[in-house]
Amino acid sequence: MYGVIMAGGSGTRFWPRSRSDRAKQFLSLYGKHSLIQSTLLRFSHLVPWDRIYIVSNRAQKKMVTEHCLNVPRDNLLFEPLSKNTAVCIGLAAVHILENDPDAVLAVSPSDHLVLDKKKFKDTITAAAHFAEESRSLVTIGILPSRPATGYGYIQTGEEIAYRSSVQVFRVKTFAEKPNLATAEMFLKSGDFLWNSGIFVFRADVYLAALEEHLPDTHDGLRKIQAAIGSVRYEDVLQRVYRQIRGVSVDYGVMEHARSVLTVRGNFLWNDLGSWEQVYLLGKKDKDGNSAHGNAVFVNSRNAYVYSSKGVVGIVGLEDVVVIQDGGAVLVCKREEAENVKLLVEKMKRANMEKYL
Amino acid sequence: MYGVIMAGGSGTRFWPRSRSDRAKQFLSLYGKHSLIQSTLLRFSHLVPWDRIYIVSNRAQKKMVTEHCLNVPRDNLLFEPLSKNTAVCIGLAAVHILENDPDAVLAVSPSDHLVLDKKKFKDTITAAAHFAEESRSLVTIGILPSRPATGYGYIQTGEEIAYRSSVQVFRVKTFAEKPNLATAEMFLKSGDFLWNSGIFVFRADVYLAALEEHLPDTHDGLRKIQAAIGSVRYEDVLQRVYRQIRGVSVDYGVMEHARSVLTVRGNFLWNDLGSWEQVYLLGKKDKDGNSAHGNAVFVNSRNAYVYSSKGVVGIVGLEDVVVIQDGGAVLVCKREEAENVKLLVEKMKRANMEKYL
Numbered sequence: 121m122y123g124v125i126m127a128g129g130s131g132t133r134f135w136p137r138s139r140s141d142r143a144k145q146f147l148s149l150y151g152k153h154s155l156i157q158s159t160l161l162r163f164s165h166l167v168p169w170d171r172i173y174i175v176s177n178r179a180q181k182k183m184v185t186e187h188c189l190n191v192p193r194d195n196l197l198f199e200p201l202s203k204n205t206a207v208c209i210g211l212a213a214v215h216i217l218e219n220d221p222d223a224v225l226a227v228s229p230s231d232h233l234v235l236d237k238k239k240f241k242d243t244i245t246a247a248a249h250f251a252e253e254s255r256s257l258v259t260i261g262i263l264p265s266r267p268a269t270g271y272g273y274i275q276t277g278e279e280i281a282y283r284s285s286v287q288v289f290r291v292k293t294f295a296e297k298p299n300l301a302t303a304e305m306f307l308k309s310g311d312f313l314w315n316s317g318i319f320v321f322r323a324d325v326y327l328a329a330l331e332e333h334l335p336d337t338h339d340g341l342r343k344i345q346a347a348i349g350s351v352r353y354e355d356v357l358q359r360v361y362r363q364i365r366g367v368s369v370d371y372g373v374m375e376h377a378r379s380v381l382t383v384r385g386n387f388l389w390n391d392l393g394s395w396e397q398v399y400l401l402g403k404k405d406k407d408g409n410s411a412h413g414n415a416v417f418v419n420s421r422n423a424y425v426y427s428s429k430g431v432v433g434i435v436g437l438e439d440v441v442v443i444q445d446g447g448a449v450l451v452c453k454r455e456e457a458e459n460v461k462l463l464v465e466k467m468k469r470a471n472m473e474k475y476l
Numbered sequence: 477m478y479g480v481i482m483a484g485g486s487g488t489r490f491w492p493r494s495r496s497d498r499a500k501q502f503l504s505l506y507g508k509h510s511l512i513q514s515t516l517l518r519f520s521h522l523v524p525w526d527r528i529y530i531v532s533n534r535a536q537k538k539m540v541t542e543h544c545l546n547v548p549r550d551n552l553l554f555e556p557l558s559k560n561t562a563v564c565i566g567l568a569a570v571h572i573l574e575n576d577p578d579a580v581l582a583v584s585p586s587d588h589l590v591l592d593k594k595k596f597k598d599t600i601t602a603a604a605h606f607a608e609e610s611r612s613l614v615t616i617g618i619l620p621s622r623p624a625t626g627y628g629y630i631q632t633g634e635e636i637a638y639r640s641s642v643q644v645f646r647v648k649t650f651a652e653k654p655n656l657a658t659a660e661m662f663l664k665s666g667d668f669l670w671n672s673g674i675f676v677f678r679a680d681v682y683l684a685a686l687e688e689h690l691p692d693t694h695d696g697l698r699k700i701q702a703a704i705g706s707v708r709y710e711d712v713l714q715r716v717y718r719q720i721r722g723v724s725v726d727y728g729v730m731e732h733a734r735s736v737l738t739v740r741g742n743f744l745w746n747d748l749g750s751w752e753q754v755y756l757l758g759k760k761d762k763d764g765n766s767a768h769g770n771a772v773f774v775n776s777r778n779a780y781v782y783s784s785k786g787v788v789g790i791v792g793l794e795d796v797v798v799i800q801d802g803g804a805v806l807v808c809k810r811e812e813a814e815n816v817k818l819l820v821e822k823m824k825r826a827n828m829e830k831y832l
Binding site: 418429432436437446448450451456460462463467470475 | 774789790792793796804806809811816818826828831
C-alpha cells in the first residue's frame with residue numbers, strides 16, 4: 121500500500137491565516153502540527169515513509185518541502201497547475217505504477233481532521249483488502265453525527281460480510297451537498313454516510329476506470345508516465361497539464377464506476393471547512409469562548425479568537441470569529457464563516473492582493 | 477480673557493487607540509487635527525495664543541508639548557497628579573492671577589468636539605460679558621438634540637435679557653446623568669440643557685467660590701500661588717497636591733454657588749464619550765458603514781472600522797466597532813461602546829499593562 125496525500129488546495133476560507141503563500145493544509149487548526157503534518161503522521165502508521173507520495177503544485181513547493189521533511193524528495197510531485205482531484209490522483213498513480221504495478225493507493229486530502237489513528241488504520245486496512253480482492257474502487261464513508269449540509273453523501277446498498285469491527289457496503293449512489301431538510305432525511309434513513317474524500321484502490325484499477333470514463337485524462341497521464349525519468353518529463357508534464365480537463369474524482373470517476381464499495385469509518389472526521397468547524401471542535405471556557413493567543417472578553421459568549429501576536433479585546437458580542445494575523449483582521453459572524461471566501465473575492469477585485 | 481484648556485484626562489474608552497501614553501485628547505477622532513489641537517484652534521479665535529493655558533499632568537508632558545507648539549512653554553502647567561477639575565482650574569487661576577488680577581477665564585475640556593467656531597465665539601463672548609458684569613460663574617449649556625443619558629443636565633430658570641442671538645438664564649439646578657425616561661422628560665420640558673463642561677468666570681470670583689465651598693483646596697492653591705517664581709515652587713506644588721482632595725468643579729463649586737448663569741450654546745457639541753459617538757458623527761457609505769484605513773465589508777451594516785495599517789475584513793455583522801491599532805484589536809458591539817473601559821480594567825487585572 122502507498123499513501124497519496126493531495127496537497128494542492130488553496131482554500132480561502134481561513135483568511136487571514138491562510139494566504140496565497142500559506143494554504144489551509146499548512147496551518148495548525150487543531151493541535152500543534154499543521155494539518156498536512158498530522159495527515160502524514162496518520163499515514164506513517166499505515167505505510168513506510170518512502171511509500172508516502174504528496175501531490176501539490178509548484179506555487180506551494182517551498183511550503184510542502186518544509187512541512188514534509190520525512191517524505192523522500194522524489195515522492196513530492198508538483199503539478200504545473202491544479203487540475204482537480206481525478207488528475208492529481210492520476211499523476212501519483214502513474215509515478216507509483218512505474219515502480220510497483222501491484223500498488224494499492226490510499227488517497228487522502230491533506231487538510232482534514234481525523235481523530236483516533238487506530239480506527240483509521242483499521243478502516244483503511246479493510247478498504248485495501250477489498251480494493252485488492254474485488255478490484256473495486258473503495259471510498260471511506262463516515263457515519264454522520266449531524267445533518268451537515270456542507271458535505272457530499274454516499275448512499276449505501278448491500279452490506280458485504282467482513283469483520284465484526286468494520287462494515288463494508290456496496291455504494292448505491294453519491295449525493296451532492298443536500299439542503300437541511302434532505303440532510304435530515306439522510307440522517308434519519310440510516311443508509312447515508314458522509315463522503316470523506318478518502319479513497320483506496322489499486323493504481324491499475326484507477327487508471328482503467330480513467331480510461332473508461334475520462335479517456336483524454338487517461339491518455340495524457342500515460343504520456344506523462346512514458347516520460348518519467350527522461351529529460352522530456354517537464355515538457356510533457358507542462359503540455360499535458362495545459363490541455364487536460366480539470367475534474368474531480370467523485371464526478372469524473374466514482375459516480376460512473378461499476379464496482380464501488382464504501383467502508384464505514386467510525387473515527388471522528390471533520391473537513392475543517394471553515395472557522396465555524398474549528399470553533400466547534402476547540403476547547404471553550406465557561407462562556408463558550410475559545411481563545412488562541414491573548415484575548416479578553418467582556419459581556420461576550422461563544423466567540424472564537426485567534427491572535428498571532430498583540431491582543432484582541434471583545435465587548436458585547438456573541439457568536440463571532442475574530443482572527444488577527446500578519447497585519448490583517450477578520451471579524452465574522454460564526455454562521456457566516458463560509459462567506460469569508462466572498463470577502464477574499466471582494467479583496468481581489470479591490471486590488472488588495474497584497475493582503476491575500 | 478484667557479483660555480484654560482484642561483488636558484489631564486486619561487480616558488480608556490478609546491482603547492486601543494488611546495493608550496497610557498496617548499490619551500484621548502491626542503487622538504484625531506474627528507477631522508485631521510487631534511482633539512486638543514482643534515480645541516486650541518477654536519480658542520485662538522477668541523484670545524491670543526499667549527493667553528491660552530494648558531493644565532495637564534506630568535505623565536503627559538511630552539504629548540502636550542508636541543501637540544501645543546503654539547502655546548508658550550510657560551503656559552503649560554503640569555500637575556504632579558490629577559486631582560479633578562476644581563483643583564485643575566484653580567491651578568490655572570492662581571498662575572494667571574499673578575499677572576492679571578482682572579483675568580476672565582474661559583475653561584474647557586480639551587477632548588470634546590465643537591463645530592461652528594462663530595457660534596462658539598459668540599457664546600463665549602456673551603458668557604464673558606456676564607462673568608464680568610454680574611461676577612457670576614457662567615456655564616455653557618447646550619440645547620439637547622436627543623435624550624442623552626451620558627451627560628449631566630442644567631435646569632434653566634429666569635431668562636436674562638441680552639442679545640437676540642444668544643440666550644442667557646439663571647441656573648435652577650444641576651442634574652446628574654439621567655436614565656432614559658428622565659432624559660426624555662428633560663427634553664420635553666424644554667428647560668434643560670446639556671452641561672458642556674465649559675465655564676467662564678473671573679479668576680478671582682472662582683477663587684472666592686473655592687474659599688467659600690472648598691476652603692482647603694483654596695488654601696492649598698494660595699500656597700502654590702505664593703511660591704510661583706520661587707525655587708520652592710516644585711516642593712510646594714508636590715506637597716499641596718499630595719494632600720489636596722480631588723473634586724470636580726461641578727460638584728465642588730457650581731452646585732453650591734449662589735450666582736450661576738448659563739449661556740445657551742447653539743453650536744454642535746459632542747463629548748465624544750465613546751466609539752459610538754465617533755461612529756454617529758462620521759461619514760457612512762450606503763450600508764451605514766464607516767471606515768478609516770483599509771476595510772472590506774461583506775453582508776455587514778452600520779459598522780465602524782479604524783485600521784491604522786493592514787486591513788480589516790468584516791463578514792455578516794451589524795452595529796459593531798472594530799479598531800486595529802498598535803498590535804491590538806478591539807471588536808465591540810456599538811451599543812456597548814461604553815464598556816470598553818471594563819475591558820481595559822480587565823486587562824489591567826490580567827497583567828496586560830503593556831497593551832494599555
